[in-house]
Amino acid sequence: MRFYNKYIKPLFFGSRFYWSLVAVIAIFLLSYIWTFLFVVGQLGFLFLVVLVILDYCILFFNKKGVIALRELTERFSNGDENKVQLQLKSHYPFRTHLKIIDEIPVQFQRRDFLLQTSMAGGEEQHLVYNLRPVERGEYTFYDINLFIKSPLSLVVRRITTEQEKTVKVLPSYLALRQFELKAYSNNLAEAGSRKIRKIGHSLEFEQIKEYVIGDDIRSINWKATARKGGQLMVNNFVDERSQQVYCVIDKGRVMKMPFEGMSLLDYAINATLILSRVALIRQDKAGLITFAEQIGHFLPADRKAAQMGTILETLYNQQTKFLETDFEKLYALIRGRITQRSLIVLFTNFESLTGLQRQLPYIRSIARNHLVLVVFFENTELKQLTDTKANDIESVYVKTIAEKYIHEKKLIVKELQQHGIFTILTAPQNLTVDTVNKYLELKARQAI
Numbered sequence: 001m002r003f004y005n006k007y008i009k010p011l012f013f014g015s016r017f018y019w020s021l022v023a024v025i026a027i028f029l030l031s032y033i034w035t036f037l038f039v040v041g042q043l044g045f046l047f048l049v050v051l052v053i054l055d056y057c058i059l060f061f062n063k064k065g066v067i068a069l070r071e072l073t074e075r076f077s078n079g080d081e082n083k084v085q086l087q088l089k090s091h092y093p094f095r096t097h098l099k100i101i102d103e104i105p106v107q108f109q110r111r112d113f114l115l116q117t118s119m120a121g122g123e124e125q126h127l128v129y130n131l132r133p134v135e136r137g138e139y140t141f142y143d144i145n146l147f148i149k150s151p152l153s154l155v156v157r158r159i160t161t162e163q164e165k166t167v168k169v170l171p172s173y174l175a176l177r178q179f180e181l182k183a184y185s186n187n188l189a190e191a192g193s194r195k196i197r198k199i200g201h202s203l204e205f206e207q208i209k210e211y212v213i214g215d216d217i218r219s220i221n222w223k224a225t226a227r228k229g230g231q232l233m234v235n236n237f238v239d240e241r242s243q244q245v246y247c248v249i250d251k252g253r254v255m256k257m258p259f260e261g262m263s264l265l266d267y268a269i270n271a272t273l274i275l276s277r278v279a280l281i282r283q284d285k286a287g288l289i290t291f292a293e294q295i296g297h298f299l300p301a302d303r304k305a306a307q308m309g310t311i312l313e314t315l316y317n318q319q320t321k322f323l324e325t326d327f328e329k330l331y332a333l334i335r336g337r338i339t340q341r342s343l344i345v346l347f348t349n350f351e352s353l354t355g356l357q358r359q360l361p362y363i364r365s366i367a368r369n370h371l372v373l374v375v376f377f378e379n380t381e382l383k384q385l386t387d388t389k390a391n392d393i394e395s396v397y398v399k400t401i402a403e404k405y406i407h408e409k410k411l412i413v414k415e416l417q418q419h420g421i422f423t424i425l426t427a428p429q430n431l432t433v434d435t436v437n438k439y440l441e442l443k444a445r446q447a448i
Contacts, residue, residue, distance in 0.1 A: 011056075012156035014149055020048050048154075055152040064091040066098065066119070068144045068161045076139065076169045079262055079270060081130040086144065088127065090119040097149045100127070103142035107135055133169045134261035136269075136316060140166045171315050172270040208233050244287060244301040244342035245279040245439070246334075247272040251292040251318060252325035254349040257377075259428040264377055268347035269315045271375075271432040275345065276311050278436055282443065287342075288314060291330050292321040298337060327362035334366055342370050343442065345435065349376045351405070356412050364419050371447055373422040375435055380427050382406055 024044045031038035059065070071085040084104075090096060100115040108131060115127055133139065146159040208224050211232035224233035249255075249272060255265040276286035280303050287301030288311055297314050325348070334344065344366060350356045366372055385402040388395075409425060416423045422442070426434040 010158040012147070012158060014153045014156050017052065017154040020154070024048060051152060052154050055150055055155040059148065059150055059155055059157040062091055065157065065159050066090050066096065066146050066148055068100070068146055070102065070141065070144060070163045070165070072141070072165070072167060074167060076131070076133050076167055077172050078133055078136050078169050078266060079172050081132050084129055084131060086127040088119065088125045090121065090123050093121040095120050095151060097153070099147040101145040103145070104131065105139035105141060107133065107139055134266070136169050136171065136266065138166050139169055140164065168316070170312060171273045173273070173312070208235055242303070243284045244338070244340055245275070245284050246287040246289055246301060246338065246342050246344050247275060248289040248291070248330065248344055248346045249318070250325050250346070250348035251290055251296060251320050253320065253322050254351070256320045257349070259380065263320060264349055264428060265318065265320045267428045267431050269318060271435045272347065273312065273315060274432050275435050275439060277308055278439065280307060286311065289330070289333065290318055292325050293323040294326070295329055295333050298333060301342065327359040331362040331365050334370070338370070343373065344370045345373045345375060347375050350412050353408055353411050353415065356415060360415070363421060367419065367421050371422070371442065373424065373438060374416055375424045375426070375431070378409065378425055378427045379405065
């Protein structure tokens with residue numbers, strides 16, 4: 001829905017005009033008591049009319065008035081603050097006061113969006129505001145409406161600038177850039193990742209080099225040392241590469257739950273995007289699976305240059321379903337299509353132990369051939385309920401039930417761990433960092 005129709009008249013009267021008119025009417029009413037005020041009222045009304053005509057002339061005889069342009073990127077990052085800039089140029093020789101209504105996309109549901117500023121004659125201004133989308137898709141910006149007043153402020157001129165533009169709201173690529181810089185600089189700890197002590201040696205051999213102080217003496221290559229005439233030589237190992245990492249996203253009704261305006265599916269998509277990029281930087285192969293009651297998309301793991309673009313385009317249009325997900329079809333797909341041992345990161349949500357037990361046989365079957373990491377979410381609203389003090393019987397009941405559901409989440413973690421399945425139970429806002437942490441931990445332990 002648009003704020004204003006473009007055919008609405010471009011002329012309005014300001015509040016100062018109406019107050020002046022009220023004052024003139026009051027003088028005419030008082031003239032019934034004091035007759036000399038009748039002449040004062042006539043002069044006041046005539047003066048008001050002259051000022052209105054003058055105000056109209058100085059506002060409308062300048063055809064350009066104020067020019068407004070909107071600058072924004074071709075795409076927005078979901079869940080992040082995105083900058084929108086308005087460029088204003090005044091062609092009036094005097095100071096003007098402006099109210100600006102930018103017709104932002106309907107998805108934001110902001111009916112009171114208003115910017116105000118004043119501009120000197122011939123001045124240029126840049127106004128910046130931020131928008132935080134919480135849904136993926138296409139967002140359309142419409143016209144820019146300027147309401148201009150002169151120093152007299154009796155007449156308001158409306159100028160509408162057609163600036164219709166559609167932008168795509170994609171998964172959080174701004175956070176992706178931040179993690180990408182950390183990963184390239186091997187400084188992921190600053191992004192929330194922990195440093196993990198490596199256990200043992202990697203199996204991927206890189207080169208034989210001369211021994212220097214600090215090298216592990218257990219890596220000495222005695223045959224190469226003998227050929228070098230006694231100069232100690234050591235084997236150099238690197239982290240294993242080209243391992244497959246599949247992010248599997250549940251699109252069922254359990255992922256419809258909102259948190260701070262975004263669904264759990266959107267948090268899972270953002271985490272998938274970043275985890276895939278970190279995996280590619282670490283020379284692993286990234287793949288993607290989406291599923292609900294049917295299999296959605298299957299993107300084979302690869303580390304080619306275009307893989308991130310393909311993942312981003314695939315995630316762009318994913319939507320939650322309202323049916324229960326079919327883990328049996330997921331197991332059949334992984335069994336038939338993924339033949340190499342891989343890390344399967346499953347983004348889903350379990351609210352009860354019963355819900356887990358229905359799907360546990362299929363998750364265990366997947367774990368026989370792959371390393372499975374199940375990622376599901378804390379119910380942060382329940383946690384807030386348990387932290388509040390109970391003041392009456394109803395509050396005690398509510399708090400007890402909330403604690404029961406929180407305890408059941410912990411039982412789900414234990415149940416999965418008993419079957420050798422790695423788990424992450426995290427709040428939505430911590431999902432990305434916790435998932436990347438776990439991936440780096442599994443890499444350091446050479447569990448993949």
